Amino acid sequence: MAQLSRRHVLGLGVGGAVSACWPHGAAASEAETGAHGMSAFGDLKYPADFHHFDYVNADAPRGGTFSLIPSVRAYNQSYQTFNSLNAYILKGDGAQGMDMTFVSLMARANDEPDAMYGLAAKSVQISPNRLVYRFTMRPEAKFHDGTGINAHDAAFSLTTLKAKGHPLIVVQMRDMVSAEAPDDATLLVTFAKGRARDVPLYVASLPIFSKAYYANRIFEESTLDTPLGSGPYKVGRFEVNRYIEFERVKDWWGADLPVCRGSYNFDVVRYEFYRDRDVAFEGFTGKNYLYREEFTSRIWATRYDFPAVKDGRVRLETVPDDTPSGAQGWFINTRRDKFRDPRVREALTYAFDFEWTNKTIMYGAYARTVSPFQNSDMMVKGGPPSPEELKLLEPFRGQVPDEVFGEPFVPPVSDGSGQDRSLLRKAQQLLNEAGLVIKDGKRLLPNGEPFRIEFLAEEPSLQPHHAPYIKNLATLGIDATLRLVDAVQYRARVEDFDFDMTIQRFSMSATPGDSMRPFFSSQAASTKGSYNLAGIASPAIDAIIEKIISAENRADLTVACHAFDRLFRAGRYWVPQWYAKTHRLAYWDQFGHPSVLPRFANGVGAPENWWFDAARAGKTEQAK
Secondary structure (H helix, E strand, O other): OHHHHHHHHHHHHHHHHHHHHOOOHHHHHHHHOOEOEEOOOOOOOOOOOOOOOOOOOOOOOOOOEEEEOOOOOOOOEOOOOOOEOOOOOOOOOEOOOHHHHOOOOEEEOOOOOOOEEEOOEEEEEEOOOOOEEEEEEOOOOEOOOOOEOOHHHHHHHHHHHHHHOOHHHHHHOOOEEEEEEEEOOEEEEEEOOOOOOOHHHHHHHOOOOOOOHHHHOOOOOOOOOOOOOOOOEEEEEEEOOOEEEEEEOOOOOOOOOOOOOOOOOOOEEEEEOOOOHHHHHHHHHOOOOOEEEOOOHHHHHHOOOOHHHHOOOEEEEEEEOOOOOOEEEEEEOOOOHHHOOHHHHHHHHHOOOHHHHHHHOOOOOOEEOOOOOOOOOOOOOOOOOOHHHHHHHHHHEOOEOHHHHOOOOOOOOOOOOOOOHHHHHHHHHHHHHOOOOEEOOEEEOOOOOEOEEEEEEOOHHHHHHHHHHHHHHHHOOOEEEEEEOOHHHHHHHHHOOOOOEEEEEEOOOOOOOHHHHHHHOHHHHOOOOOOOOOOOOOHHHHHHHHHHHHOOOHHHHHHHHHHHHHHHHHHOOEEEOEEOOEEEEEEEOOEEOOOOOOOOOOOOOOOOOOEEOHHHHHHHHHOO
16 A cells, blocks of 8 residues: 555654654753643643642532533534434544544643643653654553553554545645654654644644554544544434433543543533524423533523523523634635635625624624634734734735735624615725626626625524625625535535635634644645635635744734734635624523632533532432
């Protein structure tokens, strides 16, 4: 197999790299010690002998069931359905929660921006040139069938994911040259020169599969066979498209590791799937599932008055969200000729009345998103570029809009009427300048065809948000419609970039790096299944992404992110929507959680750090 031949060649390269880049003598013995954790800039909060993370209850009781509906998704997952237990490839709709059935080399500390500490690997040594990472595996680590997890399994997993994983995984692993196991205990991962700063962290977070299990199975196939796992949970009962349960492994080998104490406390974690948000809400009121993060302001403002809330059986909490909230908006598919002109895209922004939508439809619960780094120091607040930003941007003067060197673009603020005439006139002016004229009340493209826009969506809950926007577009002579499709068809069309405009929500980490490539790079623009829905293919943006990736400290990272923010906003790739400054939680009162919730990751620590409270559950039953 050609791939094996290439792996063999790369393996020879690893040996040379190790002998060349680890020093000899006293320094070498120092390097042999290894570190208990790693981070992007080398800073770690927790010492080598830490007992547990500060944000967990190390003595949390175990037991009970935690049930919820999906609120985040990765790779091939869907919010509304599943038909596969392989969640790391392009094919199929992967089940939520499969990540709980596997372990990775290291685990995140969710009260630090990007730090990771040993899980399947007990330590890591980093070569002086930071291109070779030597992980030492834990001898006690085991798969669910009792066989040991060794370095050969880890090497197989990383190599397989890079070659056959979901395109988003492949893109983020491009700077990993090889993963080799000279023995059962040692994994050597080699990275390319100039590698992205966060690639080692990403690699250390990927699942470890059993090499023996896949010896006679095809990794890249969608399947409902339960894969051999090694994590705190294993797949339990499930019914395709309806629910899936994960059962806690009672004698799990990793339960007493510092990174795991106080976590994974429920005997069962169950995901319920609904095709409609309103039906899903009714399911919660009927106790068909027990925990819900509310993302619809209308429901939060008007429907949490059912009896179980009034008598205290259901608790409501509002938790501040201090993480970068990222971006949500209608992303415009610039691969299509009708959206090539940035003036056309800017006109679409002027046609959306956020103030009216927020006030009338969303009960004033949201703030306007203006940046992909919203709610963080990485967002440009205003004013012209700093000298440090100019140093990064000057090479592209004349190739990017002049606006990049002035005030960053901010979406217009309307009068709240729903049809602000001054903003619609501005939109009309931009369309006229772009050569889209009005004839018989219809806006025509330069080629004479009517200007039509189809909004693609997978659920009806956002119909009220589309309707006034579509009405304003009609005022401009644009024939806009909303197309609702099922979850499977939606994902297939989005992966094929078969849409005009669609809503996307994503957030950047507190230390963005290589993860930006799948969203914004030219490579991702032509990669099926990537998150670059807008089709951004800008040499300037590509170059600044590399500056973000190679930043050696947080100050440089912030400067590079500011430069990126200016370029992205100037491109008019989206119609920005909104974000919430809090997490809105509702749950049946039978859970406990730490008083201080982790700032990073999902910001609420559920279900990982919550636990079943038998006393509360008993009171809830008595209150019926």
